[in-house]
Amino acid sequence: MSKLALEHFLPYRLNRLSSAVSQQFRAVYGPHHDLTVPEWRVLATLAQFGTMTAKAIGKHSSMHKTKVSRAVRALEERRWLTRCESEHDRREESLSLTAPGLQAYGEIVPRALAFEAGILAALGPHAEPLLRALALMEERFPVD
């Protein structure tokens, strides 16, 4: 009978690693601004692209529309984001960051990049191959 060692099994390892990295990453924005992961993703996406709709945010950040909806509301209550009804289609809303939102983003980004750089530096020469392998796997497991 074939055997399987869980600790060497790829899906398990990816899952474990992803959780650990996410949890550590929370320390980057946690202490100052208490964000959830979906909120962070909405913030980052809006900062990256400027004004856009909830649908577009969800597509770019791989989040279900309910997750986006709730994260948007949370950021709105924090005054980091404003809604503005699109004039040519009143179903959708144009979302954009406010000045405080942009400022918070500006504070988080350098630390986020430093966090990532720290991991890549620890990988040293293995960083490059890892990123290539990641890209290949992302291609194999595309966004739904």
Place this chain on the structure above:
Amino acid sequence: MSKLALEHFLPYRLNRLSSAVSQQFRAVYGPHHDLTVPEWRVLATLAQFGTMTAKAIGKHSSMHKTKVSRAVRALEERRWLTRCESEHDRREESLSLTAPGLQAYGEIVPRALAFEAGILAALGPHAEPLLRALALMEERFPVD
């Protein structure tokens, strides 16, 4: 102001990939035996090591004790697992798989290995570096 592209950000990419792989993997044991991920982990761990306690399962599969507790109960109700009070310490229970549990495991494992092999094959020469990088990162983000 520094910029961050979410789709290239390592924690995001790991998280996305891990979810996608896990979801695809559910198709491996999903259709025949409807297992959750924690249940699969308990099954795999018990099959790997034979009789052991819930605490030990949690440690090996990186799961919180409540997750283990619930997965164990679910497998017990399915008659895939039996509890047996340890005689030298009545706080802990010796858990082991039943014949049906072992049989289900035996059916799942080859397909799980094939699933993993498929991914690694698609990575081709990038597989080896990926695994090395994974190991390095696991070292950097150890189990709590």
Place this chain on the structure above:
DNA sequence: AATCGACAGTTACCAAAGCAACCATCTCGA
């Protein structure tokens, strides 16, 4: 042997995520 702190495991409670139903609006075709 009585008690205190540690420990295995369960349960209760709360936060987060997904699914499905829903509302409002748009588009397209008769």
Place this chain on the structure above:
DNA sequence: TCGAGATGGTTGCTTTGGTAACTGTCGATT
């Protein structure tokens, strides 16, 4: 122009996961 289906977004329900409190047992110290 009006009706049917599609679409952006929200809300309610259910499932899942985590934290903390609890139960019962052990080991050690007295």
